[in-house]
Amino acid sequence: MSSATEIGDVPNGDVSWWWRSVGGVPAPRPALPGDIDVDVAVVGAGYTGLWAAYYLKTLQPGLRVAVLEQRFAGFGASGRNGGWLTNSVTGGRARYGRGPGTAQQRALNAAVDEVITVAEREGIDADIVRGGEFEVARTPAQLARLRAAARAEQDWPDTDVEELDAASAAARIGVAGTLGAIRHPHCARVHPVKLVRGLAATVERLGVPIYEDTRVREISPGRAVTDRGTVRAAHVLRATEGFTADLRGEHRTWLPMNSSMIVTDPLPASAWAEIGWEGRETLGDFAHVYMYAQRTADDRIAFGGRGVPYRFGSRVDTDGSTQARTIASLAALLHDFFPVAADVPVAHAWSGVLGVPRDWAATVGHDARTGLGWAGGYVGTGVTATNLAGRTLADLVLGRDTDLTHLPWVGHRARRWELEPLRFVAVHAIYAAYRSADRMEAGGSSRTAWPAHVADLIAGR
DSSP: OOSHHHHHHSOBOSSOHHHHTTTSSOOOOOOOOSOEEEEEEEEOOSHHHHHHHHHHHHHOTTOOEEEEOSSOTTOSGGGTSOOEEEOOOTTOGGGGOHHHHHHHHHHHHHHHHHHHHHHHHTTOOOOOBOOOEEEEEOSHHHHHHHHHHHHHHTTSTTOOOEEEEHHHHHHHBOOTTOOEEEEESSEEEOOHHHHHHHHHHHHHHTTOOEEOSOOEEEEETTEEEEBTEEEEEEEEEEOOGGGGGGSTTOTTTSEEEEEEEEEEOOOOHHHHHHHBOTTOOEEEEOOSSOOEEEEOTTSOEEEEEOSSOOOGGGOOOSSOOOOHHHHHHHHHHHHHHOGGGTTSOEEEEEEEEEEEOTTSOOEEEEOTTTOEEEEEOOTTOHHHHHHHHHHHHHHHHTTOOOSGGGSTTBTOOOOOOOOTTHHHHHHHHHHHHHHHHHHHHTTSOSSOOHHHHHHHHHHTO
8 A cells, every 4th residue: 555556546535434434425404495593503513513402402392493504414523533532621631720620521521421321322323332542652752751641640630541561552452663552441432424423313303403505604693694594593503613714704713624534444353363452442642743543343444643734724625535645644654553454455535624723722602692602623632522512502502500611611712813824834834843853753762852842832732
């Protein structure tokens, strides 16, 4: 899987392999038929919007809720992600301080359980296996960061991160060159499309219409203006994540960051005997330009990372098409991790965008005066955070004073991203510096390479 011809032959785009694996993208639901009046208009039929609709209707069944989607439910990150149902606090819990940060972490731990419980209750078969999250270090500098992360965990209550030495780590997942690993239990592997497709069907059963092929151009108090008509609503919730920049007035709110994935053909039993990975943990590493992977239900490896990180002017893709050099880079890294998979063809490649706030911190909020609400900016950690955000939005809209409405991410606002071309230059410079740092650290130093520190300063992380 190394020649340009082979790379060029890889099925590419079509939204994602996750959609391809369930028979392709769905037939569209009906579009908005014209102007309508509802109580709550939800803009975006990804995880955030669907979870918000689900909890609004379960808490108050008589509420009139409508979901508006420019393509189809699960078209964006919800149908393209790596399938990590994990407890990550976007941007780190330390930013909130010990008390609020602990509350945020516990809420996300519980959200992992909540998604699994709802999937079971609603009959959503999403290939969920709670195997935990497993992150490896493959250079001395990565190992130093891993150990620092493990020590930092000990400073927080209820810590349950386990540190593994090289032999113990390799015995669990046979990643070539592993020097150590950490693992925690608050994570499950999921099939992203099966989850979003099942959630959309569940919401519809509750009486919530999902209007597809309906592009929202502008959100303002009391209305969502679409190319099919205007939806008048007491509450309008923005759940557009990486596509937020397309909305009028929101171009610099969140940056649409690109992430890319490949998936292999199923590996033979002999390869799995060598790799292990019997616990179906999600797999990541401590590189600066990090990877993420899972062992799928049909024994493939789905493997992701950053390709071209950002398009000028916050442009977003349409169908997930991925550049050949990104496919080749991901395939090379996968084979470096798992040499036994080098002869297994890559079956599909795709890309998607995720929302990145200027301070890299996710947020959820609702203005009771205007009725406008929002949630997102998950920076790739949204499979779980969307559930917590959806529940929180429902409580905020309904005026419920709950523990969720007092979490530290509620009402958080980040400053806007810089104007172009500064935004484009800065993002590409950040990732060039991170890649340079990874190359320098491959030489064996145990210190984090200096370009990574420069990139952190520019990024504001």
